[in-house]
Amino acid sequence: MERIEHYDWNDGWFFTPRYDPALLGPEIGGLDLEPVRLPHTVKVLPFNYCNENDYQLVSGYRRVFTAPKSWEGRTLLLTFGAAAHDATVYCNGQRVGHHACGYTAFTVNLTNAVRLGQENILVVRCDSRETLDIPPFGGQTETLTYGGLYRGVSLDVKENAWLRDVFIQAGADGSFRIYSAAEGETVGCTLEAEIRSPSGRRAAYVGELSLPINGTLNGVQPWSCEHPTRYTLTVRLIRPGTSGLPDRALDQKVIRFGFRTIQFVAGGLYLNGVRTHLRGLVRPQSYPYQGYAMPDSIQRLDAQILRKELGCNAVRCVCPPSPAFLDACDELGLLAFVEMPGQQHIGGPAWKAQALQNCREMVCQYRNHPSVFLWGVRVPGSADDEAFYKKTNEAARRLDPTRPTAGTHRAKKGQLLEDVYAYDDFSFAGAGPGCLPRASVTPDLRRGYLISGYGGMMYPTKSFDGNAQRLSQALRYGAVLNDAAAQQGVAGSFGWCMTDYNTHPAYGSGDRVSYQGVLDLFRNPKLAAAVFASQKPPRVPSDIVLEVSPAAAFGDMPAGYPGGCWAFTNADTVRVYRNGDFIAEFSPDRQGRFAALPYPPIQIDDFVGSLLEKYEGIAHSEAVQLAGCLNAMRRDPNIPSPLLRARLGRLLRALRMDESHLIRLYQTYIGVLGGPTASYRFDAVWKGRVARTVVQEPAQRVRLECTVRNAILTDGPTWDCAAVSLRAIDQNGSLLPYCSEAVQLSVEGPAKLIGPSVVPLRGGMAGTYLATDGVAGRATLHCKMEGALDTEVSVIIRRREA
Incomplete structure (x- = not known):
């Protein structure tokens, strides 16, 4: 194992918004290259009135690195967390890989292209145009799709045999089955597996590459929403020693997983044999200014907001999310419904082939996460396509027989090839039943059923709308939540949606913002957020939620x-x-x-x-x-x-x-x-x-409240970021929803602002982000607003070397 090396390659990149083949050579001529750190977006956008054409580029990323001679005889695997949306990778002018999905990871093998003992040139051609013939493109997408290398990149230097994949199926009764796939010179190699419990108890197993390792671990603590117990699996690829030499571990993979059993029936979802009612929200994965390109700490923060602040036990991900987000779901007990990329449109044969590949990648990359309980194997909101969706269902079931499949329908009585009929029920208009009778929607009452979307477009509400609008939005969410819980056989519901999001001009409110969230773009809560937050069972007084609509406005x-x-x-x-x-x-x-x-x-x-x-x-x-x-x-x-x-x-x-x-x-x-x-x-x-x-009571004075959600940052292996919330409040700490003053922001110390230095309050709220710049220390954000005392918050930045 001493010869296995891992490098995070998020620093040292140069970016140009216009790809040029000259990037491939040692002389770049007059190309204007900007030094960047990953994750990166090809275009920083304004909060609203942005233009989606600005990020539709064929851009280029370039990194020069020296390959030491000690890498001779080794395998060099370069993994991209995500590249939006069509990426071609070159090493020293040689094409070494291509990937046509903006939401899943991919790995390229650099071994034969690298020059040992010399400088090497790595280039990525990144196409983020919405005219691409790949999902989610082809029709009119609602959410913006952004562009760039927006997740991390890493290099693994391995032996000439390595583990490509490990998958563990683990039931609530402690039974498990471990599958593995290896590549390279694997003849004669064996496997060693070790499972470690949270208490440190260990159990070891051995097996052959071509066969799964089966076993049962006694006394397991199943993973659940209330008790998200995780175990650690370590699988090693072993080459037996010869001529008296000891065995060698060529490679290993370490996986956090949970023992749990999922069953969808006509009566609902059963997790470990216990009926579990889903109360969730749909999560857009975008942020102001940066689009998709935010570091892991901000991704994890979304899961914490959903679980701890909003009291949700489930989230719907309309495309494969950041692994860091799902890691946090695993840790917090937040169930995740993960869907293949796409928005309503189904393309031709080449498009479908790519969509099927995306589905396979989604399942393989996320199937060890205990939080993932359902695969979305239909393009959300698309029409029936029997031949195509038979393939996606077959692929998901073959690659992961432990989880059911679903697909969000917009039509009643659609073709049901999946295990669960997921229906976007936008029928509620403020009066009458909050949702349709299950029997009027699903074609098969013997299958599972859930409401995959509601609310949203039926009553978009800005944080600065009048009291009646804000209250009506909240009560509408409450009505659907109530009626979904009351109706027998409905496994639960996902409100559309968690946050506002930037959108295309055909959607939203004309300013390219869709105000359909219960939170605003900065994750500040609207009144409707209290409907979800108030459903958390309190354990201590600080868990008590109280939000009151105005009594005398x-x-x-x-x-x-x-x-x-x-x-x-x-x-x-x-x-x-x-x-x-x-x-x-x-x-x-x-x-x-x-x-x-x-x-x-x-x-x-x-x-x-x-x-x-x-x-x-x-x-x-x-x-x-x-x-x-x-x-x-x-x-x-x-x-x-x-x-x-x-x-x-x-x-x-x-x-x-x-x-x-x-x-x-x-x-x-x-x-x-x-x-x-x-x-x-x-x-x-x-x-x-x-x-x-x-x-x-009437406001006597206005205060500016500045709150940093994650005050301790770690710079390395990439840049980190603090999410800051700004609110205008009165003498009692109550939000002043019609305060729209501008807040002037300035930073002292080793951090920089993401977005403008002057931000207006919208609905009495705003936000900003502080990004690290590679130096440890203390950074302070100073905030000034007319009519209020100045305020400030600080973050501590730790530096972790690669």
């Missing part, structure tokens, strides 16, 4: 009516106070519209309580009735109904009041446009104690 509503008020929480109850006076304590309605949710949103529908008794001296019985009438008038933006008018008439006569008294009471205890504004306090009560508080 009269000027934000038509005709000055305050509209509905809802609390999204996983607490037991919510107590409401007005100007310090207790109003009422509200509990979830376990029989109402959202009864199927673990933690239904709570409607706050009483803003008077016993205040009429306390301040007006009205007797209890009449006070309760009059408070009910005032609250009903608050909820009804129209003229009171005849029934309500009759009730009010009787009450006013009994209390010897006229209509002017009623108007004064309404203005005092409900409030009107132009009148005094009350201060409301909402306390989330959990296990008898207040765990979280929200205060809504």
